Amino acid sequence: MSKDLLSEIDQDHFRERLNKYTRKAFQLIPRLEKPRILDIGCGSGVPTIELAKLSNSEIIGIDINQTLLDKLNRKIEEEGFSRRVKTKRCSLFEIDFPNESFDVIWAEGSIWIIGFDKGLKEWRRLLKPNGFLVVHDEIKNISNKLNKISSCGYKVINHFSLPEDAWWTEYYKPLEIRIREIYMKCKNNSETFKILRKYQNEIDMVKRNPKEHCSAFYIMQKS
Numbered sequence: 297m298s299k300d301l302l303s304e305i306d307q308d309h310f311r312e313r314l315n316k317y318t319r320k321a322f323q324l325i326p327r328l329e330k331p332r333i334l335d336i337g338c339g340s341g342v343p344t345i346e347l348a349k350l351s352n353s354e355i356i357g358i359d360i361n362q363t364l365l366d367k368l369n370r371k372i373e374e375e376g377f378s379r380r381v382k383t384k385r386c387s388l389f390e391i392d393f394p395n396e397s398f399d400v401i402w403a404e405g406s407i408w409i410i411g412f413d414k415g416l417k418e419w420r421r422l423l424k425p426n427g428f429l430v431v432h433d434e435i436k437n438i439s440n441k442l443n444k445i446s447s448c449g450y451k452v453i454n455h456f457s458l459p460e461d462a463w464w465t466e467y468y469k470p471l472e473i474r475i476r477e478i479y480m481k482c483k484n485n486s487e488t489f490k491i492l493r494k495y496q497n498e499i500d501m502v503k504r505n506p507k508e509h510c511s512a513f514y515i516m517q518k519s
């Protein structure tokens with residue numbers, strides 16, 4: 297996909313509208329002096345940058361997609377966080393940091409890749425004693441997930457769901473407006489049209505059933 301088109305769509309601009317929930321989740325963990333945070337599946341780092349603004353933390357963002365990490369690296373530089381926010385290309389299936397390296401693990405939109413209980417179990421060793429794991433995941437099976445948290449060696453500190461229409465009103469609806477604007481400008485370009493169609497298909501899926509695309513945060517502590 298051309299870089300120009302990507303920056304014109306600028307999904308991060310809409311993703312940032314959901315940062316209020318990242319802030320809410322962060323405020324639910326006790327105040328930590330200079331926490332070391334691992335952001336798993338950080339992507340282009342919308343939550344990563346927000347976390348850096350929220351505390352004097354040292355953050356490592358890991359993701360498998362180097363293009364997204366490059367985008368995050370540019371933001372880190374622009375925001376002046378180069379000293380304390382770093383990225384590393386690495387699969388969440390093969391995280392090779394030593395045991396008890398982090399005060400907080402943050403995972404928005406990524407635990408489904410490994411599976412909820414497997415993620416909880418495998419990532420536990422990376423947390424310092426009494427460290428915190430914050431997961432933002434799809435809304436399905438909340439009570440089942442709360443049980444899994446306890447059986448995987450954590451205690452639930454808190455959990456909350458986003459409003460049912462949050463992803464639609466804050467992200468997909470404005471994204472659809474942006475996609476239409478770009479389409480009107482370049483409707484004769486078949487390559488661009490194909491890319492925009494892919495975005496529109498995802499938007500249509502959410503539009504058909506916005507409640508299915510709701511999500512929840514789980515804030516837990518290693519026990």
Ligand SMILES: C[S@@+](CC[C@H](N)C(=O)[O-])C[C@H]1O[C@@H](n2cnc3c(N)ncnc32)[C@H](O)[C@@H]1O
Binds near residue numbers: 336340341364387403
């Ligand atoms: C839904 S995005 C979430 C991005 C970011 N955390 C956010 O909330 O905006 C999921 C991220 O997981 C990353 N990902 C997918 N498979 C992965 C893997 N095996 N290891 C590490 N990251 C992976 C994708 O590249 C993508 O950036």
